[in-house]
Amino acid sequence: MPAKRHAASTNTSAAVPVTPATLSSGPTTLKTNASAVAIAQNVWEQYVATTPQRTLLLDAFMAFLVLVGGLQFLYCVLAGNYPFNAFLSGFSAAVGQFVLTASLRMQTSDSGSTLSSKPSSKGKNARFANEDNEGQGSGISHERAFADYIFGSLILHFFCVNFIN
Amino acid sequence: MRWCLALLLCGFLAAVNALSSSGSRLLVVLDESTDQSAYSTLWSDLKGRGYDVSFESPKSDKLSLFKHGARAYDHLLILPPKSKGLGPSLTPKNILDFLNKDGNILLALSGRAATSSAISSLLLEVDIQLSNDRSSVVVDHFNYDTVSSAEKHDVLLLQRPGPLRPDVKAFFNGEGVVALPRVAPQTLGSESNLVSPILRAPATAYAYNPKEEMPAPEDIEATGSQLNIVSAMQARNSARFTVLGSVEALEDQWFSASVQAPGGKKTTTVNREFAKQLTAWAFKETGVLKVEKIEHHLATDGEVAPENLNPKIYRIKNETVFNIEVSEYSYDKWVPFEVPGNDELQLEFTMLSPFHRLALKPVGRTETSTIYSTKFTTPDQHGIFSFRINYKRPFFTNIEEKHEVTVRHFAHDEYPRSWDISAGWVWIAGLWSVIGGFLAFVLVWLYSAPATDKLKKTQ
Numbered sequence: 319m320p321a322k323r324h325a326a327s328t329n330t331s332a333a334v335p336v337t338p339a340t341l342s343s344g345p346t347t348l349k350t351n352a353s354a355v356a357i358a359q360n361v362w363e364q365y366v367a368t369t370p371q372r373t374l375l376l377d378a379f380m381a382f383l384v385l386v387g388g389l390q391f392l393y394c395v396l397a398g399n400y401p402f403n404a405f406l407s408g409f410s411a412a413v414g415q416f417v418l419t420a421s422l423r424m425q426t427s428d429s430g431s432t433l434s435s436k437p438s439s440k441g442k443n444a445r446f447a448n449e450d451n452e453g454q455g456s457g458i459s460h461e462r463a464f465a466d467y468i469f470g471s472l473i474l475h476f477f478c479v480n481f482i483n
Numbered sequence: 484m485r486w487c488l489a490l491l492l493c494g495f496l497a498a499v500n501a502l503s504s505s506g507s508r509l510l511v512v513l514d515e516s517t518d519q520s521a522y523s524t525l526w527s528d529l530k531g532r533g534y535d536v537s538f539e540s541p542k543s544d545k546l547s548l549f550k551h552g553a554r555a556y557d558h559l560l561i562l563p564p565k566s567k568g569l570g571p572s573l574t575p576k577n578i579l580d581f582l583n584k585d586g587n588i589l590l591a592l593s594g595r596a597a598t599s600s601a602i603s604s605l606l607l608e609v610d611i612q613l614s615n616d617r618s619s620v621v622v623d624h625f626n627y628d629t630v631s632s633a634e635k636h637d638v639l640l641l642q643r644p645g646p647l648r649p650d651v652k653a654f655f656n657g658e659g660v661v662a663l664p665r666v667a668p669q670t671l672g673s674e675s676n677l678v679s680p681i682l683r684a685p686a687t688a689y690a691y692n693p694k695e696e697m698p699a700p701e702d703i704e705a706t707g708s709q710l711n712i713v714s715a716m717q718a719r720n721s722a723r724f725t726v727l728g729s730v731e732a733l734e735d736q737w738f739s740a741s742v743q744a745p746g747g748k749k750t751t752t753v754n755r756e757f758a759k760q761l762t763a764w765a766f767k768e769t770g771v772l773k774v775e776k777i778e779h780h781l782a783t784d785g786e787v788a789p790e791n792l793n794p795k796i797y798r799i800k801n802e803t804v805f806n807i808e809v810s811e812y813s814y815d816k817w818v819p820f821e822v823p824g825n826d827e828l829q830l831e832f833t834m835l836s837p838f839h840r841l842a843l844k845p846v847g848r849t850e851t852s853t854i855y856s857t858k859f860t861t862p863d864q865h866g867i868f869s870f871r872i873n874y875k876r877p878f879f880t881n882i883e884e885k886h887e888v889t890v891r892h893f894a895h896d897e898y899p900r901s902w903d904i905s906a907g908w909v910w911i912a913g914l915w916s917v918i919g920g921f922l923a924f925v926l927v928w929l930y931s932a933p934a935t936d937k938l939k940k941t942q
Contacts, residue, residue, distance in 0.1 A: 371931055372928065372931055375924065375927055375928060375931065379920060379921075379924045382920055383917065383920070386913055386916055386917055386920070387913075389909075389913070390909065390910055390913040393909045393910075394910075397906070397909075398906070400904070400906040400907070401901065401904045401906055401907035401910070404901055404904070404906075404907030404910040404911060405907075405910050407910065407914055408909075408910030408911065408912075408913035408914040408917075409910070409913070411913070411914045411917045411918070412913060412917050415917050415920075415921060419924075464928070468925065471921055475917075475918050475921070478914055479914070479918075482901045482907070482910070482911060482914055483898055483900060483901045
């Protein structure tokens, strides 16, 4: 399963079941006077076809977090903020997790799509990038980024659970 | 050392035997020319109540209110002197010093002669005024004694006074009439709340100087019940200063005189009882309050362990119980204190300003005291608070109590747990769904990882 998506992202394009028009090289098949719906559909198809599987997973999780955070905020607006610490804790857990996940996405998704990009220097972890013998091409290895992400998330969860009492 | 202890013991015994709550040494200041035997019943009554009466002339060299800087006497009874002043040892300043050192004073005036300016200036210090010419007499054409003053109408026959206000205890009430011959009237200053009238002249009375013409209407300062026959000032230290307008009312001949009001029947006066009530109040035999015990603790069912009594620290929103035992001295013993009328004893829980002002209700009584109690929840504000009782009423000694306690906020583990508050369930669910989502995401991520790496390597 993952192999299929990976194949799409690395421009091999032979095993892609969708129409050959939707290659990752660009929306060449879209006409200049296409309707807005067609453009949106094209963008979506491009996104689904060209995004690596892990980035898709990240995006799904972030959408879930936006949903959870939005629902909590809506409930606070409608029903009042009585145990205010519970609201702060629940809402900031969603927001914080979203921020952490977005960071993880920034650190992992660039090397997946563009191998030729020069080493970025994001954050202070950039100088450790060369220590990874894998040499992902990005500033930081995926494993390192993921470990940081888990570490940050655990701290966030600890604080939120403690604060909600 | 031993004799020192013995002396101390003797001192304690004397204090125990004394009938007044504040000592038994009474100094009577009267002129040599005044007939001491005219008041013999009063002296024997006072001695019978346990007073150690000594007599001095105001001109005497030995007379001193203080000895080694302390009071030489506990109480002072001043009869009006014939001479101009009270002498060098009874200047207004000395007398006020005596008052400041918790000495009680009963000052008798007389309308027979002009009151001396020394006494007048002393009275001004405590916000009691005499008439301008200082030689007026109260006259009443409706309440006079037809037997002794059929012409001059200057012997007043009055009922003993009831309570000053509905919420003030009556210390001087009772049956019978009091004869008050030749009263020097006093008026009370309106600015001081320490002075209060004990006996007012009736509405039909007026002040009149027999040696002068009737004054013009604009010169009259006070008439009727504005004139006081007996007035009192209780200082902030609860020392008492009492002024009796008519010294003759204390004489033997008026203690059981036969009098007749106009249109009334012949009766005997109750001056003796009134003199007893008056001297008893003036010398702190009545109207003395004492706080026996103060207890506060957390509200619990059943008995409170002694180690939990009067804690130094409370928490906000604690249910707290406050108890105070109050006794009242009545002639020779302590009795349970009852709040008079619709008055109430109040507790304040203050930090700068009162957060609670609560009525204390009587919940029980011991042999000598009443237990007043109240229960309240400490306010939602932490800081240094104090339990305060501030009970200042006419004719009662002041109760001023202040007990500091700390009120702390909730400790970290004293808040209710999150799931106890159903309103927070949505956010708890939100938090745990974020955590659950995170775990699921991590698992899926780890599952998808090796394939990516392998493919990368194969490239």
